[in-house]
Amino acid sequence: xxxxxxxxxxxxxxxxxxxxxxxxxxxxxxxxxxxxxxxxxxxxxxxxxxxxxxxxxxxxxxxxxxxxxxxxxxxxxxxxxxxxxxxxxxxxxxxxxxxxxxxxxxxxxxxxxxxxxxxxxxxxxxxxxxxxxxxxxxxxxxxxxxxxxxxx
Numbered sequence: 001x002x003x004x005x006x007x008x009x010x011x012x013x014x015x016x017x018x019x020x021x022x023x024x025x026x027x028x029x030x031x032x033x034x035x036x037x038x039x040x041x042x043x044x045x046x047x048x049x050x051x052x053x054x055x056x057x058x059x060x061x062x063x064x065x066x067x068x069x070x071x072x073x074x075x076x077x078x079x080x081x082x083x084x085x086x087x088x089x090x091x092x093x094x095x096x097x098x099x100x101x102x103x104x105x106x107x108x109x110x111x112x113x114x115x116x117x118x119x120x121x122x123x124x125x126x127x128x129x130x131x132x133x134x135x136x137x138x139x140x141x142x143x144x145x146x147x148x149x150x151x152x
Contacts, residue, residue, distance in 0.1 A: 004033055005034070005082040005130065006034045006035075006075075006080060007033050007034070007036070007081075008035075008037070008075070008076075008084040008086070009035055009041055009045055010037065010041055010064065010069065010085070011038075011087040012089035014091070015089050016041060016087075018118060020044050020048050022087075022121060023044075023045050024052060026125060027048070027052040029125055030045075030056070031049055035059065036059045036075065036081065037058060037061065038060075038063055038068030038072065039060055039063035042058050045058055065095055065096045067099075069096065069100055069102070069103045070099050070102065070103075076106045077110060079110070081107075081112055082112070083112065083114075083115075084114040084115070085114070086114060087117070108140075111139055111140055
């Protein structure tokens with residue numbers, strides 16, 4: 001990949017092992033990009049990449065419950081995040097559920113690809129569109145649907 005991306009990595013406690021395993025599997029790719037993580041996840045990601053022999057660029061925000069999800073959402077709004085990987089623990093209640101939903105919503109509103117499982121994350125980081133200089137993502141359209149416009 002030619003383009004250096006800023007990738008947000010977030011994982012709930014019960015998904016951190018999955019995130020570390022995914023980071024190790026994709027260490028060569030991830031080490032070429034700027035990573036922005038919530039607190040503990042960032043420390044684990046950095047250690048995993050260092051253990052693989054890389055000198056990663058990892059920026060750590062607060063933990064999710066202490067505002068880290070909000071900090072990353074703000075970066076999404078400011079167009080500072082190219083891709084997000086958010087491994088959510090869907091099996092246990094989260095005390096900061098509103099922040100989680102807000103981060104997911106901001107990614108959707110601002111057209112930032114967000115993967116919530118390893119499979120979609122792998123598909124996203126291996127997309128050839130990252131290197132296609134002619135590809136421009138189509139911004140979301142928030143308008144009333146007109147059947148006639150599409151000849152339906």
